Amino acid sequence: MDKLELAYWIGLLKDQVITPIFGDGAFGVLVQNVIVAFAVFGLLSLIALFLVWWERKISAHIQQRFGPMMTGWHGVLQTIADAVKLIQKEDITPKVADRAVFFWAPIICFACAFAAYVVIPWGDGLIVSDLNVGILYIIAITTFTIISLLMAGWGSNNKYALLGGMRSAAQAVSYEVPLALSILGVVMVSGSMSMQEIVKAQSGWGGFHWNIFFQPLGFFIYIIAATAEANRTPFDLPEAEQELIAGFNVEYSGMKFAMFFLAEFVNMFTVSAIATTVFLGGWNGPILPSWVWFLGKTLFMVFLFMMFRWTYPRLRVDQLMEFAWKVLLPLAFLNILYVGVVAKWLNW
Amino acid sequence: MVELVKEFASGIYNLVLGMFTTGKHLGRHAITIQYPKERWEVPERSRGMVVLLTDHETGELNCTACLLCMRACPSSAITIEVVKDENNKRVLTGFNLNYNICCFCGLCEESCNFAGIKLATKYEFPAWDKSELQWDIKKLQDMGMDVPYEKPERKKPAPKKPVEKKPAEEKPAAEPKAEAKPAAEAEQKPDDTPADKPADADKTEGEG
Amino acid sequence: MAEQLRTETMTVNMGPHHPSTHGVCRLILTIDGENVVDCVPDIGFLHRAIEKICENRTYPQCIPLMDRFEYVTSMMCNWGFALATEKLTDLEVPERAEYLRVIMGELNRIASHLLCIGVTGLDLGALTPFLYTFREREDILDLFEMTCGQRLTYNYIRIGGVARDIPPEFYPKCRQFLDKIDAKCDDYEKVLTENPIWIARNKGVGILTEQLVLDYAVSGPSARASGVNFDIRKHDTYSIYDRFNFDVPVFHGCDSYDRYRARMAEIRQSARIVRQALDQMPEGEIRAKVSPKFKPKVGEVYSRVENSRGEMGFHIISDGTVKPYRVRARGGSYNHLLVTPEIVKGLKIADLVAIFASLDIIMPEIDR
Numbered sequence: 062m063d064k065l066e067l068a069y070w071i072g073l074l075k076d077q078v079i080t081p082i083f084g085d086g087a088f089g090v091l092v093q094n095v096i097v098a099f100a101v102f103g104l105l106s107l108i109a110l111f112l113v114w115w116e117r118k119i120s121a122h123i124q125q126r127f128g129p130m131m132t133g134w135h136g137v138l139q140t141i142a143d144a145v146k147l148i149q150k151e152d153i154t155p156k157v158a159d160r161a162v163f164f165w166a167p168i169i170c171f172a173c174a175f176a177a178y179v180v181i182p183w184g185d186g187l188i189v190s191d192l193n194v195g196i197l198y199i200i201a202i203t204t205f206t207i208i209s210l211l212m213a214g215w216g217s218n219n220k221y222a223l224l225g226g227m228r229s230a231a232q233a234v235s236y237e238v239p240l241a242l243s244i245l246g247v248v249m250v251s252g253s254m255s256m257q258e259i260v261k262a263q264s265g266w267g268g269f270h271w272n273i274f275f276q277p278l279g280f281f282i283y284i285i286a287a288t289a290e291a292n293r294t295p296f297d298l299p300e301a302e303q304e305l306i307a308g309f310n311v312e313y314s315g316m317k318f319a320m321f322f323l324a325e326f327v328n329m330f331t332v333s334a335i336a337t338t339v340f341l342g343g344w345n346g347p348i349l350p351s352w353v354w355f356l357g358k359t360l361f362m363v364f365l366f367m368m369f370r371w372t373y374p375r376l377r378v379d380q381l382m383e384f385a386w387k388v389l390l391p392l393a394f395l396n397i398l399y400v401g402v403v404a405k406w407l408n409w
Numbered sequence: 410m411v412e413l414v415k416e417f418a419s420g421i422y423n424l425v426l427g428m429f430t431t432g433k434h435l436g437r438h439a440i441t442i443q444y445p446k447e448r449w450e451v452p453e454r455s456r457g458m459v460v461l462l463t464d465h466e467t468g469e470l471n472c473t474a475c476l477l478c479m480r481a482c483p484s485s486a487i488t489i490e491v492v493k494d495e496n497n498k499r500v501l502t503g504f505n506l507n508y509n510i511c512c513f514c515g516l517c518e519e520s521c522n523f524a525g526i527k528l529a530t531k532y533e534f535p536a537w538d539k540s541e542l543q544w545d546i547k548k549l550q551d552m553g554m555d556v557p558y559e560k561p562e563r564k565k566p567a568p569k570k571p572v573e574k575k576p577a578e579e580k581p582a583a584e585p586k587a588e589a590k591p592a593a594e595a596e597q598k599p600d601d602t603p604a605d606k607p608a609d610a611d612k613t614e615g616e617g
Numbered sequence: 618m619a620e621q622l623r624t625e626t627m628t629v630n631m632g633p634h635h636p637s638t639h640g641v642c643r644l645i646l647t648i649d650g651e652n653v654v655d656c657v658p659d660i661g662f663l664h665r666a667i668e669k670i671c672e673n674r675t676y677p678q679c680i681p682l683m684d685r686f687e688y689v690t691s692m693m694c695n696w697g698f699a700l701a702t703e704k705l706t707d708l709e710v711p712e713r714a715e716y717l718r719v720i721m722g723e724l725n726r727i728a729s730h731l732l733c734i735g736v737t738g739l740d741l742g743a744l745t746p747f748l749y750t751f752r753e754r755e756d757i758l759d760l761f762e763m764t765c766g767q768r769l770t771y772n773y774i775r776i777g778g779v780a781r782d783i784p785p786e787f788y789p790k791c792r793q794f795l796d797k798i799d800a801k802c803d804d805y806e807k808v809l810t811e812n813p814i815w816i817a818r819n820k821g822v823g824i825l826t827e828q829l830v831l832d833y834a835v836s837g838p839s840a841r842a843s844g845v846n847f848d849i850r851k852h853d854t855y856s857i858y859d860r861f862n863f864d865v866p867v868f869h870g871c872d873s874y875d876r877y878r879a880r881m882a883e884i885r886q887s888a889r890i891v892r893q894a895l896d897q898m899p900e901g902e903i904r905a906k907v908s909p910k911f912k913p914k915v916g917e918v919y920s921r922v923e924n925s926r927g928e929m930g931f932h933i934i935s936d937g938t939v940k941p942y943r944v945r946a947r948g949g950s951y952n953h954l955l956v957t958p959e960i961v962k963g964l965k966i967a968d969l970v971a972i973f974a975s976l977d978i979i980m981p982e983i984d985r
Contacts, residue, residue, distance in 0.1 A: 123431045124748035125440045220629050224651070224966075294742050295814055303637045303740045304967050372431045373424070374814050375742030377967045378651050420813035430807040431745055440752055452759075454781070456766035481909055483678035514681035514772045519780070520909060528766065 067352050068186035097189055101178050105327055110140040112326040116367050123371045150315035155218060158312065162216030167313065167320035170209035174324040176202045177331045180256050184344045184352035188257060195256035196248065199335060200241050203290065206328060207233035210292075210299055210309045213321070217312035225308025228378055229299035232289055235385035236296075240286035242393035246279040246400040247272050247339045260343030268354075271342035275403075278396045280340045282389055284365070287332035289381070292325060294370040298378055333362035456515045457532040459506055460553030461546065462524055470550060472525035474501040478517035486511040506549060508534070508542035522561065529556040626654055633662045637740045637970045640980025642954070644969070651965045656958040663984035671944040676702055676776055676911050679941065684770035687948055687982040689732060692718075692725035692761075693924045695774035697946075700855060701920040701931040702776045705913040711902040714778035715857045719894045720791075721761070721773060722922075723887040727798070728757040729925035729977075730838075730880040730887075737877060737974040738809060741818050746808050753801050756794045763787055776911060778904030791895065798888050802881060810878070819874035823960050823972035826871055833956040837927030837949050838883055839976050842868045842875040849923035860897070861890045873975035880977075883925075910939050926950055926977045948982030 075093065083089040114129065114137055121128025129136025154163055180195035182188040192198050207229055214226015248254055250272065251262035263270050273280045289296035300308035310321045337343060337358040346354035376384065442449060451457070462471045474491045490503030517526050531552070536542050544552075626649045633641040641662035647655035667686050671679045683694040696718055703710060710718075735750030758768040764783050765773035773780050809815045830840045840847060848865040850858040866882035868875035915937040921930035927949020934943040953976040961969045 119435070120744070122435050122437075122439070124745055125434055125437055125752065126748070127439045127441060127443060130443055220627060227650075297742070301742065301967070303742060304970050306635065368428055368432065371745050372427050372808065373743060373812065374738065374809075374818055375967075376814055377818060377965055379965065380817050419811075423811040423813060427808045427812050430804055434745075434749075440755075452763045452766070454764070454766040454784070455762055477909075481678070483674055483681050512681055512685075512770070513767065514684075514770070515766060515780075516678065516681065516772075 067184055067350070071187070101189060102175060105175055105178060105330070106323070108330055109323045109326045110144070112330060112363060113140040113143075113322070115363075116326075116370075119364070119367045120371050123368075144319060147319040148316050152315040152317060153312075155312050157218045159216040159218065162212045163312075164216075166209045166213035166216055167317040167324075168209075169212065170206055170324045171320040173202055173205035173209065174327040174331065176205075181331070181334045182256050182260055182338060182343055183355055184350065187344075187352060191255055191257045194254045196244055196254045196259070196335075196339070199331070200237070200244070203328070203331065204233065204237060206324070213313070214299075214309040217309070219312050221305045221307075222309050222311050225299045225301075225305045225311070228301075228305075229292065229309060231378070232292075232296065232298060232381060232385075235382055236286045236289040236389075239282050239385060239389035239393040240290055242390070242397060243279045243282040243286060244335075244339055246276050246396050249397070249400050250275070250404050256338055256343075260338055260345060263342040264345045268342065268345040268347050270345075271340065273340040276340070276396060276400060278392060278399070280336070282393050282396060283336060283340065285389060286385075287336060288366060288369060289385070291328045291332045291366065293329060293366055295373040295375050296381060297370075297375060298381060301375060303375075329363060329366055330359065333359045333366065336362050451530040451532065453530065455530045455532075456513050456518075456528040458529050458534055458552060459508075459511060459513070459517065459549070460527055460529050460531075460556055461504060461549040462527055462553050462556060462558050463550055470501065470525065470546075471523050472501055472504065473523050474499045475522070477520040477522070478526050481516040481520035483514060483516065484510045484512050487517060501546070504546040504549060506544045508544065509539055524558050524561050527553065527556060527558055529553065531556075624649070631966075631969075632659075637973060638980070639736065639973070639978055642978070642980050642983075646966070646969070648966065651967075653961050653964055653966060653969055656961050656969065658954050658957065660954070660980070660983050663980045665981075665985065667985045668944050668946060671941055673940065675909065675939045676913065676941065677907070677909055679944070680775055681770065681772045683946075684772055685981065686946055686985060687924070687926075687929070687950075687979065688769055689979055690725045690729045690925050691769065691771045692721045692774060693922055693929055694946075695771065696722055696856075697920065697922045697924075697929050697931045698933075698944075699774050699776045700922060701918050701933050702913060704920050705916060705918045705933060705935055706911075707914075708777050708905055708907070710778055710905060712857075712899055713782075713901040714903045714905075716894050716898040717779045717783065717903060718774055718856060719858070719861070720783075720891050720898075721764070721771075721779075723890045723894070724757050724760060724791075726887045726925045727884050727891075728754045730884050731757075733880055733925075733974070733977040734805060734809075734877065737873075737971070740970045740974040741815070743809065743815070746805055749801070749805060749808075753794075753798065756790075760787060760791055760794065763790070775904065775907070777907040778902070780904075782903050788895065791891070795888050795892055795895075799885060802884055806881065810881070816874065818967075818971055819872065819877060819975070820870070821872050821874075822964065822968050823873045823975065824871050825876075825956065825960055825976075829956055829959060833959075834952045835927065835949075835956055836952070837924065837977075838879040839876050839927065839949075839953060841866060842879040843871040844869040849921055849928060853921070855920070855922060858890075861893050863887075863890050863893075873971050876975040876977075912937060912939055921947075924949060926979070926982070927952070946985060948985070950976075950978045950980075950982040953978050954983055 079093055079096070080089060083092045117139070118128045118135070129139035132138040132142050154160060177199050179189045180192050180198055182191075210229040211226045214222045214224070214229070217223075247259060251259045253259060253262070263272060292299055298308075299305075300310060305311070310318055313321060334355075337355060341358045341362075343358075344351035344355040349357075463469065464471055474489060476489055476491070479487045479489050486507045488503070488505040488507075489501065490505075491499050492502050494500050513528065515528050518528050529552070534542075626647050629646045629648055630643060631646050632638040632643040638644065643659040643662065645657040645659060646653055665685065667682050670682055674682065679698060680695055683698045684691040686694045702708070731750040731754045735747035735754075738744075738746035738750075761771055761773070762768050764787060765771045765780055825835065825839065825843050827843050827845060829835070830843045830845050835843075836847065844867060846865060846867045849855065850863075851865050863886045866879050866886065868879050870878075913935045915935055917932065917934040919930055919932045921928050923929075928947065929949065930947040932943075932945040932947070933941050936942040957969075957972060957976065957978070961972055964972075
């Protein structure tokens with residue numbers, strides 16, 4: 062295996078360090094898993110911090126501003142400074158809030174955002190656990206985020222928060238359907254729900270046998286549904302600042318708010334990673350090591366989402382629902398029909 | 410059906426067009442500046458901090474304590490303390506400016522005939538406490554030390570002796586409307602400031 | 618089943634501290650889910666008693682107060698008050714001063730419309746056009762600061778003329794700005810006008826019928842977007858507007874989208890007026906002689922100017938002393954706020970925000 066591949070070094074670490082020390086019994090496996098969990102968690106936290114900074118920079122440059130400039134080189138440490146500030150802040154729980162629900166909402170949101178990374182293939186052989194229903198697992202686990210938003214909206218006992226929570230529930234229910242259906246087309250072609258298998262199915266043509274070339278419609282639907290899924294403008298209705306002030310997280314402060322905030326960025330990275338894996342050939346690509354391809358494609362998708370956010374106005378709630386059920390859903394069925402007929406016909 | 414597709418396509422086209430417009434700006438230079446590090450050059454007419462001007466030759470304030478600025482101030486931010494010395498000369502003893510209520514309208518500067526008060530281009534004078542924003546004559550003078558200004562043609566009447574008479578005999582030179590003064594005391598009759606003040610300020614001629 | 622599903626309306630306080638109420642307006646909303654059932658505006662959070670304060674100030678001292686009356690277009694407020702006072706006194710304004718007033722007023726109108734368009738985008742979630750319009754607005758404010766020393770409270774247009782002549786560097790900068798404003802407007806239009814989301818959010822939303830316009834005395838671009846062709850500059854000419862060649866854009870859509878388009882069109886028309894004014898401007902005096910103890914004749918007057926948000930009028934009663942006996946100011950936003958409940962009923966909260974922004978309501982003009 063190529064020495065540039067991370068999987069090679071991780072395998073080396075496992076063989077040379079962990080197994081000799083902890084053995085390969087149950088304890089050794091436990092230690093291994095804990096290390097992997099922490100490694101993924103740490104990496105994702107770093108990515109989330111980076112994305113926050115990156116979004117601020119991109120928005121600033123689109124708007125011909127500088128963005129953060131003071132902390133570190135071009136303000137790269139700004140997010141860390143913000144996080145430190147948020148941790149120091151008083152953690153306020155409103156008097157009339159439903160305390161348990163209010164407390165657990167950000168934690169669930171945070172945990173679910175990270176849990177999706179169990180099945181994301183970062184590179185060749187670089188996956189925490191290659192579940193054979195990987196994509197289904199992701200769709201299931203990301204839906205939990207919506208429950209946490211609903212909990213936050215309800216638990217805050219605030220009218221704006223409640224409206225935000227309700228909107229998020231309605232939106233999630235509507236957009237889950239076209240999202241899942243658009244992925245279904247790919248699953249039909251690759252014949253597996255395992256993320257690794259989906260990526261491997263796209264490895265032809267020197268690593269450019271991407272699903273997007275065969276299912277552009279599916280990709281289009283996925284992008285739109287994913288934007289809604291990640292609560293990004295133009296579908297950021299649950300937290301529409303100008304209408305609901307901040308929607309579901311209006312009552313949150315300090316670390317709990319930071320959890321929601323980071324979870325939003327992790328979610329954005331998740332949907333980008335899925336788009337990469339499912340439509341853009343995952344880690345497939347020539348010359349460069351696989352993890353670089355994966356990160357590059359994913360960050361490009363993230364960039365696209367950021368451009369959406371800083372360009373478009375927000376849809377109204379009824380238009381949002383209408384769009385999901387009257388436009389996206391028929392298109393998604395059309396896509397499945399097209400994949401079913403063409404894939405069978407041409408035998409991809 | 411064709412209509413629908415057409416509409417859909419134009420919608421997508423315009424969405425992409427919008428993205429290109431914002432994307433075009435992505436590569437452009439920022440138009441803002443990093444404020445504390447770099448500063449914008451404020452136009453010379455900018456109305457900022459109100460200061461008292463000093464005659465650099467004599468080291469005395471240009472102010473003649475005529476109270477015109479105090480009367481012109483719409484928010485009564487200026488308080489002037491004047492005493493009359495033995496030969497009935499008006500002596501400025503105190504000049505207080507309350508920045509809490511000052512509205513930076515510039516009427517005081519306009520009303521002054523002796524370049525005594527000016528709205529300088531300085532704009533940074535925050536304070537922790539409201540009481541720090543009540544400036545006395547010393548502070549106002551210190552802040553005005555480095556403010557450039559044009560000496561008015563009309564000389565300050567202070568150095569010589571007949572101070573009480575000087576403004577009174579100066580007045581007929583530039584006073585077109587006597588009926589407007591009902592029963593104002595003779596020495597504080599305001600001259601016609603606005604008329605000649607802008608006149609020397611703009612020797613500008615347009616190109617258009 | 619239907620009886621078990623009992624729903625009730627909810628009362629929500631929108632404001633006074635809400636990002637979309639443009640100042641401190643409180644809207645007491647009764648909402649049924651997302652639908653607005655009732656909307657009661659509650660005003661007075663920004664009340665500064667400007668009219669009353671004017672009674673204790675001399676006429677020249679009132680002008681800086683008028684800056685605060687409607688701080689987005691302070692030039693117009695200065696102008697309106699000065700115009701009313703001049704009418705009261707039959708004061709002749711030098712010709713160059715009239716041209717300077719027109720230039721400043723129209724530039725201020727552009728600045729105000731840019732603000733409105735940017736804020737409408739902001740309220741609908743498009744954050745970037747806001748910064749773009751502000752970029753151009755900054756250029757105008759630079760011109761103002763160069764001329765009169767302030768960026769917001771100008772205190773420039775005085776009774777009998779203007780405060781100072783424009784500096785020589787004003788001309789090239791102003792021409793430069795006028796040259797680029799059309800291209801910049803095209804830029805905004807690329808991001809907004811044809812954007813399907815923008816159209817979906819604005820078209821057919823907030824129908825302000827012609828009847829409502831007449832009933833509530835709505836004026837300005839909002840009225841002209843409802844097919845009412847009324848512009849004080851054209852139809853009750855003041856100053857020297859009869860010397861310029863400009864169109865009054867009238868639209869018939871009655872909705873938020875046409876109100877936005879009316880403003881966009883007016884920016885271009887205003888730029889046209891400024892170009893002509895710069896070309897025609899004569900040399901000469903800029904201010905009639907007015908003493909600080911200026912006394913108008915006994916009497917009363919109502920005079921109006923076309924502000925960027927509608928008719929702005931000043932009613933002054935003079936008793937012949939140095940201070941006005943009574944000043945009453947009229948701003949367009951008050952009528953716009955009054956008509957808002959009529960047109961938002963049955964719409965969504967998000968629409969309310971869009972309508973509020975498109976009517977260009979700002980609170981200082983209402984509360985005074």
